Amino acid sequence: MIDDTITAIATALGEAGISIIRISGPEAINVLDGIFRSKKGISIKEYPQRKMVYGHIFDKERNKVLDEVLVVYMKAPYTYTKEDIVEINCHGGIVPTRNILHLVLKNGVRMAEPGEFTKRAFLNGRIDLAQAEAVMDLISAKTDKGFDVALSQLEGNLSKNVKKLREIILETLAHLHVSIDYTEEDIQEITYSQLLSNMETIKDEIERLLKTSETGKIIREGLNTVIIGKPNVGKSSLLNALLRESRAIVTDVPGTTRDVIEEYLSIKGIPLKIVDTAGIRDTEDLVEKIGVERSKEFFNRGDLIILVLDASEDLTKEDMEIIEHIKHRKAIVLLNKTDLPQRVDEKKLEGLLPNQRVIKISILEEKGLDEIEDEIVNMVYGGNIKSRDSSFITNVRHKSSLEKALKSISDGIEAANQNLPYDLIEVDIKDCYDFLGEITGDTVDDDIVDKIFSNFCLGK
Numbered sequence: 001m002i003d004d005t006i007t008a009i010a011t012a013l014g015e016a017g018i019s020i021i022r023i024s025g026p027e028a029i030n031v032l033d034g035i036f037r038s039k040k041g042i043s044i045k046e047y048p049q050r051k052m053v054y055g056h057i058f059d060k061e062r063n064k065v066l067d068e069v070l071v072v073y074m075k076a077p078y079t080y081t082k083e084d085i086v087e088i089n090c091h092g093g094i095v096p097t098r099n100i101l102h103l104v105l106k107n108g109v110r111m112a113e114p115g116e117f118t119k120r121a122f123l124n125g126r127i128d129l130a131q132a133e134a135v136m137d138l139i140s141a142k143t144d145k146g147f148d149v150a151l152s153q154l155e156g157n158l159s160k161n162v163k164k165l166r167e168i169i170l171e172t173l174a175h176l177h178v179s180i181d182y183t184e185e186d187i188q189e190i191t192y193s194q195l196l197s198n199m200e201t202i203k204d205e206i207e208r209l210l211k212t213s214e215t216g217k218i219i220r221e222g223l224n225t226v227i228i229g230k231p232n233v234g235k236s237s238l239l240n241a242l243l244r245e246s247r248a249i250v251t252d253v254p255g256t257t258r259d260v261i262e263e264y265l266s267i268k269g270i271p272l273k274i275v276d277t278a279g280i281r282d283t284e285d286l287v288e289k290i291g292v293e294r295s296k297e298f299f300n301r302g303d304l305i306i307l308v309l310d311a312s313e314d315l316t317k318e319d320m321e322i323i324e325h326i327k328h329r330k331a332i333v334l335l336n337k338t339d340l341p342q343r344v345d346e347k348k349l350e351g352l353l354p355n356q357r358v359i360k361i362s363i364l365e366e367k368g369l370d371e372i373e374d375e376i377v378n379m380v381y382g383g384n385i386k387s388r389d390s391s392f393i394t395n396v397r398h399k400s401s402l403e404k405a406l407k408s409i410s411d412g413i414e415a416a417n418q419n420l421p422y423d424l425i426e427v428d429i430k431d432c433y434d435f436l437g438e439i440t441g442d443t444v445d446d447d448i449v450d451k452i453f454s455n456f457c458l459g460k
């Protein structure tokens with residue numbers, strides 16, 4: 001049982017309309033009662049819970065009004081933490097917020113650790129571990145899609161899938177158990193073929209979930225995208241067009257993009273971390289050379305390569321070299337400047353790069369940009385096109401638990417295929433069950449739980 005009372009500033013510190021100081025725990029209402037003066041001069045305890053009450057925060061020791069506020073008291077267990085909660089809404093800004101926090105801390109309340117409110121919601125059983133992690137993802141989401149996926153997980157959609165799966169496993173384990181020690185007569189024994197069929201179903205579902213993790217990772221972390229091409233083909237112009245604002249320098253002198261520029265943008269909700277490299281070429285200029293080295297490094301690390309070619313000029317040796325390098329990479333080829341007389345044979349180009357889409361564009365005339373965006377969306381969702389809804393594995397911890405569960409169930413299947421004794425298979429199935437339980441936090445060590453919440457922000 002958690003019996004201390006915690007507090008934190010729930011809003012970002014700085015000049016703002018209002019700030020919220022949150023208090024959770026058994027002493028919350030007593031603490032508020034000691035520092036709050038309602039307009040009518042009656043105790044906050046006389047007001048109904050979950051109603052905003054107007055008044056002032058008063059420091060008795062200093063005989064000083066700290067701020068004009070609105071406060072609310074929410075009674076356990078129907079609150080965020082399932083404990084008594086008090087929220088003080090004061091004026092935004094560092095001074096009143098800090099002063100009120102200090103006053104609360106002087107009244108026997110302890111400063112909350114990062115994520116402690118949400119941790120209490122988990123420990124008190126309002127949400128499971130995957131849902132708690134989703135809270136953090138909600139806050140850190142950079143795009144609509146990232147937010148939607150996190151919200152769906154907070155609502156328990158991932159947890160529901162995992163729980164369903166664990167129920168099937170538990171049922172299989174029950175059948176297996178009677179087959180091993182013949183105790184309970186009302187549960188039927190299981191044959192090897194039934195066992196195998198059950199395990200295959202479990203394996204399929206785990207694999208299905210795992211397949212969503214590639215897209216899930218991109219939704220959460222962004223797609224590392226590298227824009228590559230010779231000088232002057234229009235790389236910076238492309239970046240600007242995608243950003244719809246000019247942050248990279250655009251000129252017609254080759255080599256203006258000296259180093260690597262990184263930008264974040266969102267394409268139909270998919271976060272892209274775009275790197276605009278210094279033109280890949282041989283150069284005598286040292287500064288440029290460093291840029292070029294870094295370009296190559298980024299090129300090797302990118303998840304997606306966007307090669308820009310100038311359609312109005314013949315392909316050069318440098319172009320051919322880059323083309324050779326991207327043959328086996330996830331790449332999109334853009335034939336730019338198609339507003340000018342065309343000298344590049346696109347059929348020949350498509351022949352050189354049979355696995356990549358070649359898209360004709362003119363950044364100058366703003367043609368082909370939609371097609372680029374559509375192609376990126378298709379590449380990201382790829383095999384997951386059916387699951388364009390919001391169910392994705394976005395969390396590496398969940399992915400790793402699923403991988404371990406998959407390994408266990410695969411071991412079990414192999415054992416059953418060899419007609420090995422049931423009690424050996426039982427161990428694999430039980431492992432699979434436990435690994436899946438790590439996701440929802442049913443089977444997870446305290447130190448892992450602590451580590452997860454320590455990455456949360458203060459006040460959440």
Ligand SMILES: Nc1nc2c(c(=O)[nH]1)N(C=O)[C@@H](CNc1ccc(C(=O)N[C@@H](CCC(=O)O)C(=O)O)cc1)CN2
Binds near residue numbers: 077087126
């Ligand atoms: N002022 C304020 N705004 C906030 C929050 C908060 O804690 N305080 N939230 C937090 O970060 C988010 C909302 N999330 C919440 C989730 C659950 C409960 C809650 O009280 N749940 C109870 C009762 C639900 C009900 O009334 O039906 C429960 O689940 O039992 C409150 C907020 C966003 N906005």
Ligand SMILES: Nc1nc2c(ncn2[C@@H]2O[C@H](COP(=O)(O)OP(=O)(O)OP(=O)(O)O)[C@@H](O)[C@H]2O)c(=O)[nH]1
Binds near residue numbers: 237339362365
């Ligand atoms: N005609 C035409 N010119 C374009 C088009 N796109 C870009 N340009 C021009 O091409 C020149 C080079 O564009 P940049 O975007 O600076 O090219 P870059 O590849 O980033 O060049 P570096 O920084 O040297 O690597 C500029 O004068 C652009 O205005 C296009 O679609 N058509």
